[in-house]
Amino acid sequence: MELKELIHPLEVLEVVGNADVEISGIQSDSRKVEKGFLFVAVRGTAVDGHAYIQSAIEKGAAAIVCEEIPVLPDENMQVSESKPVFIRVKDSADALGKSLSAWYENPSDNLILVGVTGTNGKTTIATLLYEMFRKMGHKVGLLSTVCNYIDGEAIPTDHTTPDPVTLHNLMARMVDGGCEYAFMEVSSHSIDQKRISGLSFNGGIFTNLTRDHLDYHKTVENYLKAKKKFFDDLPASAFALTNADDKSGLVMLQNTAAKKLTYSLRTLADFKGKILESHFEGTEMLVNGREVMTRFVGRFNAYNLLAVYGAAVSLGKDPEEVLVVLSDLHSVSGRFQTIQSPLGYTAIVDYAHTPDALTNVLSGIHEVLDGNGRVITVVGCGGNRDKGKRPIMAKEAAKLSDQLILTSDNPRFEEPDEIIKDMVAGLNAADMERTLCITDRAQAIKTATMLARKGDVILVAGKGHEDYQEVKGVKHHFDDREQLKEIFKS
Ligand SMILES: CC(=O)N[C@H]1[C@@H](OP(=O)(O)OP(=O)(O)OC[C@H]2O[C@@H](n3ccc(=O)[nH]c3=O)[C@H](O)[C@@H]2O)O[C@H](CO)[C@@H](O)[C@@H]1O[C@H](C)C(=O)N[C@@H](C)C(=O)N[C@H](CCC(=O)O)C(=O)O
Numbered sequence: 001m002e003l004k005e006l007i008h009p010l011e012v013l014e015v016v017g018n019a020d021v022e023i024s025g026i027q028s029d030s031r032k033v034e035k036g037f038l039f040v041a042v043r044g045t046a047v048d049g050h051a052y053i054q055s056a057i058e059k060g061a062a063a064i065v066c067e068e069i070p071v072l073p074d075e076n077m078q079v080s081e082s083k084p085v086f087i088r089v090k091d092s093a094d095a096l097g098k099s100l101s102a103w104y105e106n107p108s109d110n111l112i113l114v115g116v117t118g119t120n121g122k123t124t125i126a127t128l129l130y131e132m133f134r135k136m137g138h139k140v141g142l143l144s145t146v147c148n149y150i151d152g153e154a155i156p157t158d159h160t161t162p163d164p165v166t167l168h169n170l171m172a173r174m175v176d177g178g179c180e181y182a183f184m185e186v187s188s189h190s191i192d193q194k195r196i197s198g199l200s201f202n203g204g205i206f207t208n209l210t211r212d213h214l215d216y217h218k219t220v221e222n223y224l225k226a227k228k229k230f231f232d233d234l235p236a237s238a239f240a241l242t243n244a245d246d247k248s249g250l251v252m253l254q255n256t257a258a259k260k261l262t263y264s265l266r267t268l269a270d271f272k273g274k275i276l277e278s279h280f281e282g283t284e285m286l287v288n289g290r291e292v293m294t295r296f297v298g299r300f301n302a303y304n305l306l307a308v309y310g311a312a313v314s315l316g317k318d319p320e321e322v323l324v325v326l327s328d329l330h331s332v333s334g335r336f337q338t339i340q341s342p343l344g345y346t347a348i349v350d351y352a353h354t355p356d357a358l359t360n361v362l363s364g365i366h367e368v369l370d371g372n373g374r375v376i377t378v379v380g381c382g383g384n385r386d387k388g389k390r391p392i393m394a395k396e397a398a399k400l401s402d403q404l405i406l407t408s409d410n411p412r413f414e415e416p417d418e419i420i421k422d423m424v425a426g427l428n429a430a431d432m433e434r435t436l437c438i439t440d441r442a443q444a445i446k447t448a449t450m451l452a453r454k455g456d457v458i459l460v461a462g463k464g465h466e467d468y469q470e471v472k473g474v475k476h477h478f479d480d481r482e483q484l485k486e487i488f489k490s
């Protein structure tokens with residue numbers, strides 16, 4: 001493609017060299033640059049891509065988009081067959097997404113694209129929308145923490161929101177695969193790093209905001225600002241659907257040009273819900289006055305379902321049809337996944353791996369139990385991850401459990417017993433009387449099932465959809481759900 005077409009959507013401040021060149025690909029990682037590529041120098045969190053311009057040229061870059069044109073010694077400029085052309089822009093990260101979009105002929109323009117942001121619930125909402133629209137007969141794409149999909153074709157991921165090069169490639173593959181709709185999680189990191197630049201959204205959904213990722217954003221205010229920017233940038237043709245019950249919900253809509261919509265369980269809203277009855281098979285609720293039986297548990301899932309309903313209706317779907325499909329949706333892999341024991345107690349596998357998520361899930365369980373039945377929680381914390389959360393997670397779990405079993409969750413390169421010790425540090429003597437430490441996760445789950453009686457609940461938290469236990473760089477097959485089903489079979 002001609003360079004001119006790729007830089008057409010950019011606010012170009014200066015061009016040095018001959019811009020009349022053919023480009024064979026776009027990269028922001030110098031290590032992946034090939035002959036004839038456009039290299040975009042992005043300032044990162046660890047290093048500055050500008051430091052790799054020379055290396056990109058050595059690999060054959062034909063053009064460089066950057067914020068500062070470097071002074072390179074003449075001999076280095078001769079390394080490639082012809083001198084590269086430099087395009088100076090104000091913001092390289094923003095330029096990267098826009099030129100990638102141009103490279104793929106703006107795939108998101110040909111998709112009805114909805115982004116979901118917020119601390120918790122993104123995977124659940126995006127996945128349920130994906131499943132709902134497929135059930136309605138459409139071809140759909142999904143970008144989520146668990147896995148990316150192009151209408152049923154799974155593409156593994158290790159990000160919630162992929163890097164721009166991968167992201168735009170996936171959008172193009174969705175269009176090629178005939179997708180009409182795409183639903184994606186928009187992480188705060190991706191907004192801050194402008195990974196989503198160049199995408200044209202038809203809608204945005206906000207779930208909630210609790211303390212998270214402060215290692216990256218430093219303050220809650222910065223974290224909130226990152227989320228809000230997603231809504232600030234939505235076009236007037238899109239909808240912005242927010243949780244009116246979250247204290248940051250309306251803040252998100254303050255400066256958006258998009259059509260403002262709200263969902264709520266507490267106040268007047270465009271999409272108003274009310275929980276009628278909860279049990280472990282599901283929740284009966286009212287959605288805009290219509291009764292619906294869903295297979296989801298917990299107040300937080302009632303919010304997720306309202307967001308799904310609101311988005312589908314905002315995309316023009318018939319409310320009656322939406323409710324019918326909604327009642328047919330199942331829980332997302334590893335999110336509040338219930339498994340009934342033949343002895344009359346319930347096991348729940350959930351991905352809660354932060355203090356807040358643990359509290360939400362345990363509160364959801366107590367809402368259903370309503371004082372009847374005990375709660376036995378099995379939980380661990382990941383190795384080589386935030387150590388600060390370990391004592392807090394143990395404390396939160398202890399507060400809301402009758403029996404706590406601390407165990408291993410991906411110890412990685414740490415000693416599992418040391419991680420458990422860090423968790424124990426959050427507990428007092430009274431908590432400890434109700435706590436067991438069982439390093440072997442299989443044994444911990446087994447013990448929980450031995451302690452449970454009819455009417456009780458076992459929560460196995462932290463791994464959710466994960467089907468491995470990562471120890472010293474090796475992923476050993478391990479699946480909480482399989483473990484429970486095996487025990488129940490015998
Ligand atoms: C802290 C963080 O978010 N980092 C992300 C960021 O990388 P970075 O800014 O650190 O990049 P950098 O290493 O400083 O490099 C800057 C630039 O120089 C380039 N470079 C670098 C070296 C070189 O030799 N040549 C070269 O050209 C790099 O390609 C890059 O363009 O941009 C990269 C490309 O988009 C991401 O892959 C990377 O994610 C890292 C691996 C990561 O772990 N991120 C996590 C924290 C994350 O993003 N999580 C969120 C939310 C998770 C959730 O709660 O669900 C997610 O969306 O997944």
Ligand SMILES: Nc1ncnc2c1ncn2[C@@H]1O[C@H](COP(=O)(O)OP(=O)(O)OP(=O)(O)O)[C@@H](O)[C@H]1O
Pocket residue numbers: 118119120121122123124125145160185207208300301303304335336350351352353357358360361
């Ligand atoms: N609306 C919600 N409010 C609060 N907690 C929720 C909500 N939805 C899900 N949760 C709980 O939070 C955890 C994460 O849920 P989910 O994977 O849907 O969120 P996410 O925003 O994608 O998270 P992540 O950033 O880790 O990918 C789960 O343990 C789930 O039980």
Ligand SMILES: N[C@H](CCC[C@H](N)C(=O)O)C(=O)O
Pocket residue numbers: 353381382383385409410462463466
């Ligand atoms: N994907 C996230 C959460 C993993 C949750 C838990 N199972 C762990 O390993 O800490 C991570 O890698 O930090």
Ligand SMILES: [Mg+2]
Pocket residue numbers: 122123144145146160185
């Ligand atoms: Mg997610």
